[in-house]
Every structure is written in structure tokens, then in C-alpha cells.
Amino acid sequence: MTTTTRQATQETVAASARNLTKTYGKGDARVHALRGIDLDLPRGRFIAIMGPSGSGKSTLMHCLAGLDQASGGTVTVAGTDLGSLDDDALTIFRREHIGFVFQSFNLLPMLTAEENIVLPLELGGRRIDDAVRERARMLADTLGVADRLGHRPAELSGGQQQRVAIARALITQPDLLFADEPTGNLDSTTSAEVLDHLRRSVRELGQTVVMVTHERDAATYADHVVTVQDGRIV
Amino acid sequence: MHTVFLASLRTHIRRYVAAAIAVTVAVAFVVVVGVLTSGAHSGLMDGLGAPYRNADHVVSPTGWPSSELDPKAAIAFTERHGENASATGRATLPARANGRKLSELTTVGPIATSEKWRWQKLSSGRFPARAGEAVVDVYFATAENVAVGDRVRIGEGVAATDVEVVGLVESPSPPAQASMYVTWPQLLRWRDQVHLNAVAVRGEVGRLPEGAKAQSPEGFAAERLTYVQNRVNSLAVMLLLFAGVAIFVSVLVIANTFSILFAQRLRDFALLRCIGATRRQVVRSVRREAAVVGVLASLAGALVGIGLGYGLTALIGALAPGVPMGAAELPVLWLLGGFAVGLVVTMVASWLPTRRVVRVSPLAALRPDTAVDVHTATGRVRPAFAAILLVTGSALLGVAMVQDSTALMVAGGGSVFAGVLLFGPVLVPRLVWITGALLGPAGRLATKHAVRNPRRTATTTASLLVGVTLTTAVLTGMTTWRSALDEQIGRDHPIDVALTSPKEPVTTDLLNRVRHTPGVERAIPVDGAVARVSGLDEPILVVTVPAAAQVARDGGAFARVEPGKIGIDSEAFGKNLSLRPGDRVTVRVGDRRARLQVAVGTGWGPAGVVAPETLATLTDAPEPHAVWIRATSGADPARLGGDLDKLADPVGATIENGLRTWESLDRQLGIYTWSALGLTGIAVVIALIGIANTLGLSVLERAREHAMLRALGLTRGQLRRMLAAEAVLLSVVATLLGTVIGVVFAWVGHETFVKRALREATLQVPWPSLGVVVLIAALAGLLAAVLPARRAARVTPAAGLSLD
Numbered sequence A: 001m002t003t004t005t006r007q008a009t010q011e012t013v014a015a016s017a018r019n020l021t022k023t024y025g026k027g028d029a030r031v032h033a034l035r036g037i038d039l040d041l042p043r044g045r046f047i048a049i050m051g052p053s054g055s056g057k058s059t060l061m062h063c064l065a066g067l068d069q070a071s072g073g074t075v076t077v078a079g080t081d082l083g084s085l086d087d088d089a090l091t092i093f094r095r096e097h098i099g100f101v102f103q104s105f106n107l108l109p110m111l112t113a114e115e116n117i118v119l120p121l122e123l124g125g126r127r128i129d130d131a132v133r134e135r136a137r138m139l140a141d142t143l144g145v146a147d148r149l150g151h152r153p154a155e156l157s158g159g160q161q162q163r164v165a166i167a168r169a170l171i172t173q174p175d176l177l178f179a180d181e182p183t184g185n186l187d188s189t190t191s192a193e194v195l196d197h198l199r200r201s202v203r204e205l206g207q208t209v210v211m212v213t214h215e216r217d218a219a220t221y222a223d224h225v226v227t228v229q230d231g232r233i234v
Numbered sequence B: 001m002h003t004v005f006l007a008s009l010r011t012h013i014r015r016y017v018a019a020a021i022a023v024t025v026a027v028a029f030v031v032v033v034g035v036l037t038s039g040a041h042s043g044l045m046d047g048l049g050a051p052y053r054n055a056d057h058v059v060s061p062t063g064w065p066s067s068e069l070d071p072k073a074a075i076a077f078t079e080r081h082g083e084n085a086s087a088t089g090r091a092t093l094p095a096r097a098n099g100r101k102l103s104e105l106t107t108v109g110p111i112a113t114s115e116k117w118r119w120q121k122l123s124s125g126r127f128p129a130r131a132g133e134a135v136v137d138v139y140f141a142t143a144e145n146v147a148v149g150d151r152v153r154i155g156e157g158v159a160a161t162d163v164e165v166v167g168l169v170e171s172p173s174p175p176a177q178a179s180m181y182v183t184w185p186q187l188l189r190w191r192d193q194v195h196l197n198a199v200a201v202r203g204e205v206g207r208l209p210e211g212a213k214a215q216s217p218e219g220f221a222a223e224r225l226t227y228v229q230n231r232v233n234s235l236a237v238m239l240l241l242f243a244g245v246a247i248f249v250s251v252l253v254i255a256n257t258f259s260i261l262f263a264q265r266l267r268d269f270a271l272l273r274c275i276g277a278t279r280r281q282v283v284r285s286v287r288r289e290a291a292v293v294g295v296l297a298s299l300a301g302a303l304v305g306i307g308l309g310y311g312l313t314a315l316i317g318a319l320a321p322g323v324p325m326g327a328a329e330l331p332v333l334w335l336l337g338g339f340a341v342g343l344v345v346t347m348v349a350s351w352l353p354t355r356r357v358v359r360v361s362p363l364a365a366l367r368p369d370t371a372v373d374v375h376t377a378t379g380r381v382r383p384a385f386a387a388i389l390l391v392t393g394s395a396l397l398g399v400a401m402v403q404d405s406t407a408l409m410v411a412g413g414g415s416v417f418a419g420v421l422l423f424g425p426v427l428v429p430r431l432v433w434i435t436g437a438l439l440g441p442a443g444r445l446a447t448k449h450a451v452r453n454p455r456r457t458a459t460t461t462a463s464l465l466v467g468v469t470l471t472t473a474v475l476t477g478m479t480t481w482r483s484a485l486d487e488q489i490g491r492d493h494p495i496d497v498a499l500t501s502p503k504e505p506v507t508t509d510l511l512n513r514v515r516h517t518p519g520v521e522r523a524i525p526v527d528g529a530v531a532r533v534s535g536l537d538e539p540i541l542v543v544t545v546p547a548a549a550q551v552a553r554d555g556g557a558f559a560r561v562e563p564g565k566i567g568i569d570s571e572a573f574g575k576n577l578s579l580r581p582g583d584r585v586t587v588r589v590g591d592r593r594a595r596l597q598v599a600v601g602t603g604w605g606p607a608g609v610v611a612p613e614t615l616a617t618l619t620d621a622p623e624p625h626a627v628w629i630r631a632t633s634g635a636d637p638a639r640l641g642g643d644l645d646k647l648a649d650p651v652g653a654t655i656e657n658g659l660r661t662w663e664s665l666d667r668q669l670g671i672y673t674w675s676a677l678g679l680t681g682i683a684v685v686i687a688l689i690g691i692a693n694t695l696g697l698s699v700l701e702r703a704r705e706h707a708m709l710r711a712l713g714l715t716r717g718q719l720r721r722m723l724a725a726e727a728v729l730l731s732v733v734a735t736l737l738g739t740v741i742g743v744v745f746a747w748v749g750h751e752t753f754v755k756r757a758l759r760e761a762t763l764q765v766p767w768p769s770l771g772v773v774v775l776i777a778a779l780a781g782l783l784a785a786v787l788p789a790r791r792a793a794r795v796t797p798a799a800g801l802s803l804d
């Protein structure tokens, strides 16, 4: 509980969890991945979630991001209780409020980098006009992949793919950007670049970024570090 | 390796289900054909010998089937033996019952009064005991609406006789079969029309009639059976051709399943190679999987085939008692054959994909993300080879059309089709792009999914392409044939129904009543006069019909007779017509006369058609003596004929019903078209299973991508729609391509051999039906997407993301 601010108000909290639990399986095979998590994620900050393998980091992120239903407790993002939304509403909520960067398989292989970046807008039914393209180009420029927009993921390096993924996550200006081990597959120089981009999006664009990682080096880029162990925050 | 084999079988067996169904359907098809053939053989065997079972000898023509017994000699021979002989045969005679004409194919055969010669099986009523009584074949009775107690007038003119139907019988022996049976003495009333095909004799045969031979009943039955069985067998070969198409389509589906599955498991194989499995071990394990699938699917197919085959046999027995269908023996050879075909097909279809497995290097396991980018190169050799096939094939087709050579046509068609299939990986994705553009932005993702692996897309669509090409060719061929026949029959039967009243002129009242009869579209009065024609015993009607075009099916061409000629309906005047085309006859009306040349046609009833000028020289006051009628489309010929008969009878007029020919043609072509469609339909169904299968396997492969799309905001509905659009794109593209190729093939076939048979045939493309085919394909594509899409949409994004 070291870094959370209990008395945070709606303006300063991007997302919060109360008594969040998640169990997988039934009977003997039952696994308690999360055992009662209370957490507030401050707005406009770079938060790292750390912990040993199997501690429940990814599960926590999935529940906070509305990718999975929690078994108990509540998750509130941008003032909305995610438990009250049905699947379609939750999907549309994600589309509008949450961005993602995963460890790998981030991009659709048959789309070009540019098409991948504008994909969340396209899914929302937005016309891909010149204004959208200009915005994608600007983001790509900031992230240093502007000259790669016409390429397919297979023709990009791992670091370039991650940066394209970040551009895609940012294009909707989400309330929260989740990244699950975004540097897991990258060498240290490239990781540093990607982490730097994430931090700049917090500093310069005012994004809130939640990053799951188990690399201590990565966590040093964050403003706050939440440590999870055995399904609890320590 | 054994544990790996078992474990992967356990894990992957469910993914083989669709491929296994394809094999099962194809094998079942073969086995059903086998059971039906065996049933038909045994049915024929049971029935055929029945009329001769108590005979010592059977006398039949020596040169059968090309020659027949001389009717007079055969009748004399039968008479000579009295009670010790029984003849089988029939006379084709006009017959009327309940005030309407029965089928033109009504035949009358003999039925013995003695138990020992009687072979027909009574199904209701009783057997005829004397002249004036008849029994009717049950099947014929149902078709023609004849019941026990009805009176049937057989023959016409002086030989016409009324008989009472006293019973219905089953008559299972094809050589002896007739529509109805009367006693031998009664049958001899029409001795000039009777054709006998065999005489069963007890005791000494004596002197044989000219051109006849005597055989044992067994020998005779065997001879006839071989002949009929050959026809059953050629039918079976036809069916097997369709089964071959179904098998080919199955090969495509299975090959595709294996290549998709193996592509997905490439990393597993590489990993096995890394940890020390040899190439041989890996490949053997994979081939054993294919063998297990093949064995299980073929077994299932054999069982399904047996069940379906016996079910169909029973159904045919119940629905069409006239078809000789006996209890089928278990067709062991067919079963083994079907099973072997299924196994071989599976092994062959898995051969290429497994060869690709051989080539996987252990390093593939170490390379990240190999499975993701599955673009397969189309290479240069394939398109080049495809181009060669297309060019030579088209050239062959061209030559075939010029030389009317069916063999060249088949070779050229095969070559072109193979070319199209090989060209598929280049062609199909482009077509998908074009079609996908029509779907708008919603279909863009689907389009991209559909074309991401050109070879897979091509193979998936190829199976449907085969089925649709066939279906289109069948539909187009049938429509063309149909329109050609329509034209020909239009010439042979230009008038649907002709009401002819030689004695009294037709009153306006009668004309009006005819016009108000249901089923009559138009009716025109026909002016004429009663005339004596030299060479004809009875006076006939001579008419002129400038307005014939209003009702005639041939546009009235038959009625535009040149002055100086007279058109005679050779059918209406029957076989006794002594006039030949070109004869010069004198036509007299009262004391006026004209010298006219005879022209012969058919289909307008007992009247001579002349030019208006000619009639004017014969009479100054022509009166309406006939009414020519055009029926509405879809009118029931029997009812219309009956209704008009009721109007015609009281005034002594006769009815000539040409509509019946149309009806039987309709029915026959309908049966052909639907059977052909049903049979190609099986291939289409297999192809659709293939599309569902490809989609299902691709969905498994893309689980992570779908999860990511869902995370980014793709709703469940959008995901389902995306997959549905993908399936619809594939099936519609295959169908459109197949329609085009099918129409081209039908055109080539038309130029090559239809034109030879029916000179005036013009190619008719049934666009509405083809449109329906495309629509059905689109719907079926939707249907094929239902299961995979549901499965894909059920996965939560989080679960999908944690998959490898």
C-alpha cells in the first residue's frame, strides 16, 4: 500500500479496485490468483506492477482492463463500475477508454503498421480520413517508426513492433494504457527506448500508464511501483 | 514416439472431425450406390423369371434384342399349344377411362386364367375370368387414376372394346410388364397390334416359328437379366462418376485440413526434431494419424452407407412399387471398395502436407513467431504450369467445338479446370479483394483474413468451385436441352388441345364454354367445311386458320399452308392413313373440287389444313368446325382434357390433347434435373463442410489475434460478423467463379454435341436459377461460419491472450 493515495478523488484516480478477487477452476484444481486487492491508480502517472512469476500480475491487469470478469469485488475505471457492464458495453468501454500493449503478437500480421495503428478507431466505426492518418503519422513520428508505416509486422523488428503497438494504444487517447511485459522480448537498448516512449507519453501527453513487469530496470522508469505477491499487494 | 503419437491424436482428433465427415460422406455415397445396385439386381432376378417358372421351354427371338418374334407366327404357335403355352408381350393401344384419354404409353398384355401360368400378383380385387374384364398394374393405376370398378375403353374404331377393371396387380417381370392385362382371347381382338417377346411352353416345343429359339426358363431369364443388369450397371457407373466428384472434393478438403493442422503444429514438429526425433519418426507418427482418421472415417462411411442404402431401398419399394427393388444382399465388394477408397483418399490427400512436415528444420522451433506469418509463396512454377494448362485446354476446347469431338472436349475441359485450380492461389485472392470491396469497411478485416494465406484460400474455394461448376453446367445444359425440346415439341404438337367437330358446326355457346373452362388461356374458332378426300374412306374437315399464331406453340407455322397443298395430321388419322407426303389428292366439297398436294405434320387433330385461297375455291360459306385451345401454363392436362371432353362429347366432337406430351416431358426433365442436382449437391455439401472446417481451424489458429482485437474493442457481434463475412466471401467467390466456368463449359458442350443432336438448339443460360445458386452459396457460407464464429466469440479476451 505504499504508493496508493487512499483519499484520492475522482479527478486524481484513473482506476481503482476494491476487494478484488479472482479464482480459476473448481474443486481441487481451484487457484486463487487474486485474494482481495485494494488499489487506486493515480491519473497521469506511470505505474509499474511487479512481482514474482505466477503472483497474479497479469490476472490483476486483465481484471483492471476489463478483459476478464473478476470473481469478486469491484473495479472502477474513469468512474464506471466495470462489473455493471455487459460484454458489448465492456468492449465498447475498452475501445474508448483503455489502450493495450502486450508482450508479443501485438499486431495483426496481415495489416500494415499504419492500418494497425488506426485499427481501434476503425473498430469504433470511425472513418479513416486524412485527419486520422495525420494523427497516426504524428504518433509514429514521435515513436520513431514514421518511415515504417507501410510495412507489415513481419517486416519490422521487435522494438519497432512494440513502438507501433504503443502508437496504436495512444491513438484513442485512452484514460488508461496497460502494458503487459512490453519489453519482455527485447534487448536492453531497445527496451530502454520503448520504456522511454512510455514515460514520455505520461510526461508529455498526460497519459496514465500501467505496466506489468518483473524487470527491476524497467520498474525504475515508473513513478509508482505496486508489488504483488501470491495474489495480494504487499 | 508412441506416446507422442497417442497424445497428439488425443489432442487433435477433434480437429479432424470435418475432414473425417468429408471422407465419410464420400464413402457412404459409394456404398449406397452398391446397395441400390444389389437391390435392383435381386429385384430383377425375383421378378423376371416369374412368368416362365412353370415352363419347360421358353421360345424367344434368336437375334434378341435386335430382332423380335413375328407376331402372327408367334400367335399361331401359342394357339397351337393351347393350354400348354402362355405368351408374354403387349400391344400399345389408345385407352380411355372416366371420360379421358389415358397415357399414350398404355400397353395391354395377356393374363392367364389358369393358376399355373398366371404370374401377376393380386393386390386388390380379383383376377379376370373372362373377356370384358381386366386388371391394371397398381403403379399405372395410381399414375392414371384408375380404380377397381372403372370401365376402360381400349382401342379405337371398330376394334374399340369396353372392359371392366376387376382388380389391381403387381407385375414384377420387366419383359412381360404391361399397363393392364386382359385374357388371351380378348387380347387377340387387337392381334395386329400385339407384339410377343416370349412364349412359355410345357412339354414338347414342336416346330418353332421362323427366327425363334427355345431355351430353358433359367437360360432365358439369365439372358434377359444380363441385358437389364447391364443397364442397371451403367446407371451405377453414372452414379459412381458423381461419387468420383464427391471423392475429389473430399481429397481437397482433407488435404487442406492436414496442411492447416500441420502448419499450426510446425513448431511442435521442429521441437521434436530438436530433442532428437528423426525425420522418419516424425513423419511416421503423422502418417499414422492420417491412417487412423482414414480408417475411422471409412468405417463410419461404410456403416452410414449401408443404413442409408437399405433405407432408400425400402423407401423406393414403398413410393414406387413399379421399380423392381428387391432385398439387397450385403454388397461385400462394394463395402470393401468404399472402405479402401476412403482410406486411400485420406492417405493420398495427406501425402503432400506430410512431405512438408519432413522438410521442417529443427531450427524452426527456435525462431520466434514462425506460426504467425503464414504467407505461402505462390512461386513461379505453378502459375506457369497453370498457364500452359489453360492455353492448351482452351485450344483443345476450340478444336473440340469445330470437330464435334467429345473426347477432345473432356480432355480440354479437364485441362482448363486443372489450370484454374492451379491458378487459384493467384486468382482467388484477387477475386476476394474485388468482392470484399463491395462489402464496405465492415468487410475489410474479413477480406484481409480471407486472403492472408492464398494457397489455403484457393484450396478451400476449389472444393466448392468443383461442385458449383458442375451444378451450373447441369442447370445450363438442362435448360438448353429443355428449350430445344420445347421447340421440337412445339412443332410436333403445335396445338395444346384441339376440339374438332366434323358433323355439326361449333356453336358460339360451345366456344364460350370452352373459353371459360379453367386452364384455357385462349381459344379460337377454326373455319372450315366437310370435304371428301380421295384415298380416305370418311369425309374429313378442311380448315384454314390464319389466326393460328394466337394459340400455336410453333407460332402458327404449321397452319401457313401454301395454296395447292393440304396439311394432314398423321397422328390424328392413325396408322391407317394411306396418304403419303407428296401424294396428289382431289378434295371435294359439294360439287366444287380442288387438286391438292399432301403435306404431313402432327398435333392439330383430324382436319386438313389449307390456305384461305384454297378454302375459298371449295366453299363460299365456311363454318366454324373446330376450336383450337392454348392452355395456361401449369394447367393440369388430364383435368383440362376431361373438362373439354365433357363439352365435346354431347355434340359428337373429339378432343386431341397434345398437352399430355408436355406434361410427361416436364416430369421427365424435372426428374433428370433434380437427380443431377441432388448428386452434385453431395459434392457441394462436402465443399461447404470444407469451408466450415477451414474457418474453424483458422479460428483456432488466430485465437490470439481475435483476443487482441477484442481487447482493442471488437465486440462479440463484430467478431461473429467478421468471420461470417469471411466465409461468405469465400463461398460467393467460389460460386461466382464456378458459375462462369460452368456456363462456359455448358456452352462448349452445347457447341460440341448438343447441336449435333438437336440442330436448332440455342444455348439458354438460366440466370435466375444461377442467381439462386449464388444466393444459396452465400447462405451456406453464413451457415458454415455459425459454429466457428460462436466458438471464437465465446472466448474471453483474457483467455485468448494467454494462449500460445
Ligand SMILES: Nc1ncnc2c1ncn2[C@@H]1O[C@H](COP(=O)(O)OP(=O)(O)OP(=O)(O)O)[C@@H](O)[C@H]1O
Binding pocket: A024, A025, A031, A032, A033, A051, A052, A053, A054, A055, A056, A057, A058, A059, A060, A214, B802
Ligand atoms: N486460465 C487459468 N486457469 C487456471 N489458472 C490460471 C489461469 N490463468 C492464470 N492462472 C493461475 O493464476 C495465477 C496467477 O497467474 P498470472 O498469469 O496472473 O501470473 P503472473 O504474475 O502474470 O506470472 P508471470 O510473471 O509468469 O506472467 C498462477 O498461479 C496461474 O497458474
Ligand SMILES: [Mg+2]
Binding pocket: A057, A058, A059
Ligand atoms: Mg504474466
